[in-house]
Amino acid sequence: MTGRRIVSISLPRLAIESWLMRAARRGDAWPEDLPLALAAPGPHGPIIHAANRTAELAGARIGARAVDIRAICPNMRLEPAEPDRDAERLARLAFWARQWGPFSTPDGGDGIILDTTGVAHLFGGEAALLTSIRSGFARAGLTAGLALAPTRGAAWALARFGPERAICTDPLPMLAPLPVAGLRLSGETLLLLRRLGLKTIGNLAGLPRLSLMRRFARAEAQDNPLIRLDQALGRAPEPLDAPEPAPEFAAEARLAEPVIDPSDWLPGLMGNLCAQMAAADRGCRRLCLSVFRVDGERRDIRVAMAAPARDPAHLLRLFDGRLERLDPGYGFDLIRLAAEAVEPLKSAQPGLDGAVPQGVALERLVDRLAARFGTGAISRPLPQESHIPERTETPGPPLAKAPVPLARPDRPIRLLTPPEEIRVLYAIPEGPPAHFIWRRQTLHVTRHAGPERIAPEWWRDRPGTRLRDYFRIEDESGLRLWIYREGLVHDGRGGLPRWFLHGIFA
Incomplete structure (x- = not known):
């Protein structure tokens, strides 16, 4: 036994x-x-599926034909x-x-x-x-x-x-x-x-x-x-x-009387839960707050983190504005906070000035944005293997574990999607335009660097796709732009080359 x-x-x-x-x-x-009874389909017509006590005393039996029971209890x-x-x-x-x-x-x-x-x-x-x-x-x-x-x-x-x-x-x-x-x-x-x-x-x-x-x-x-x-x-x-x-780590509060708002108990539960995880050198990527209502219903609120965490102050902020969405019904008498997706997390020593490390600060920012706006409203760039600038990264979920692509100093962080065509007034041979119109403004190029030639990806692009020559330029006001010429004269893939503005340097 x-x-x-x-x-x-x-x-x-x-x-x-x-x-x-x-x-x-x-x-x-x-x-x-x-008398009240519930009927369900049967092989020979509706049968009694359930009945209250009055109907049972009147002769209603589970499985009996509904017409027979109706005859004895009209x-x-x-x-x-x-x-x-x-x-x-x-x-x-x-x-x-x-x-x-x-x-x-x-x-x-x-x-x-x-x-x-x-x-x-x-x-x-x-x-x-x-x-x-x-x-x-x-x-x-x-x-x-x-x-x-x-x-x-x-x-x-x-x-x-x-x-x-x-x-x-x-x-x-x-x-x-x-x-x-x-x-x-x-x-x-x-x-x-x-x-x-x-x-x-x-x-x-x-x-x-x-x-x-x-x-x-x-x-x-x-x-x-x-x-x-x-x-x-x-x-x-x-x-x-x-x-x-x-759950491996959980904290709960049993209440003597039903309550409507769990806010007063949440800080204590969070401190208890984080202390449990700290004792085991663990952190969690998800938290689940559950309230057990007196009418037999259960309501859950879940928050997710970009990286394992166990800081009570940070985790409490993720519930801001979300507790109001709970439907308390007639109240609840049990509150449970459980850690999900638990991972190892060693204690990190802060700097001499007490500041949080930069990587931790970024992760906490992502957590707060996701908690406030939802994970579908924000994204983070994920690197992709491609020479074409707009294909080198793709939007991914904010909680993805993939590394963030490193920014290249010779390319702008901000790209225009799609690139905006510009009208060239005068072009320098084998160089960028000396004057062009963009968004109804005439810009005069004072400095330039390039070109950087990028050929089309033949295994992905359609036949006839033209190459690009990228230039970094600066106008009279100090505005730095990233433009490219699409195609070459007499390349056999179309008419005259076209010019586009693809990015803006910070």
Whole structure:
């Protein structure tokens, strides 16, 4: 037997309770003393998918034909079921339930499996842990059946067929009186077991295995009663497939009363989280702030960094103006700050004047711009292999790890896209124009350097593309420009050469 502790959360009324909550938000609240049922398509017409307690007392049974139930309960309201929306809410609830354990996942269409190994002492013991979970789901408006056991199968069976909030250490004695339906078998297999006189798990466990192995040799693994029994008793492994790993570094605040704004708690959580990362010489590239609402919803805000960081003051600034976007609902009682994409980060010694190194300052500037305007609004140049100036770099994401291309002193940082054609008034032979018009201004060249010849890239450019001769020029006012002549006279690739202004020097 392993030391695992698994909590199974059964939500048998998830569909009807979720529908009632959505109807209340729409202003169509339905009283509990009137019968209500949800219908889903069936092989012979609509069948009952879920019902409130009043409809159940009137005879509504899950799986029964809706017309038959209508006959015995004419005043019952019948609405279409919304299984897709229920599945989405169950997935959200599974993440929300991680306030009680690091790993969780939806279990079928009406339950959640939660791995609480090693965390019960944080809540005052396993009984207090189950009480906290049930209270949390009750505040969310959901009825939950709970059980805690060393295996997933045992917890599942006890949550649905065992005593209320059962805590199991040895599965077999507690599972023996439960029906065989607690082994998560299909309806056909359960019918066969009942015909064989095997009504309880204890009856099944007491039979010789050889005869049962012959009977169910061709059954699927998830529908084989022997495999399911071994999984429930801990004889066969059954891993828990959580959608995402638990954060390596996290800080959380549990609040006695629901609040609306997490701003007062964020500095303390950030300081705690950064201290954890500093102790391990780690930094993070993403931060996730999660608030767990009392209605069972969870809201996340994520910020990203250009380089690993753990400075609390800098990371706090990335949340400026973003906390207002949270929808608190009726308030939240748990705030969690988790570090994602963690990487090694050694401590850096500042200069003698206390200034931050230039590279760190640039990274923090990128972080603030991305947090304020979004990563899609800014970019950084990424180097490309090309002789053509406009192809030597391409816009990339601001958080890309590629090196920033080094600026050449003989080329301007600012390029015009596309290059602007200029009208030449007088040209120097084999040199730049002496006078030309650009943007309705006549410029007189006083100095020039060049030419720098750049041939077309034959493997990328179309046939007939002309070469370029670039010149660095300066006019009477000191304005320095980068111009080029496209083509040569008698090059056989067009008419007279054309002149373009491609860049402006700082």
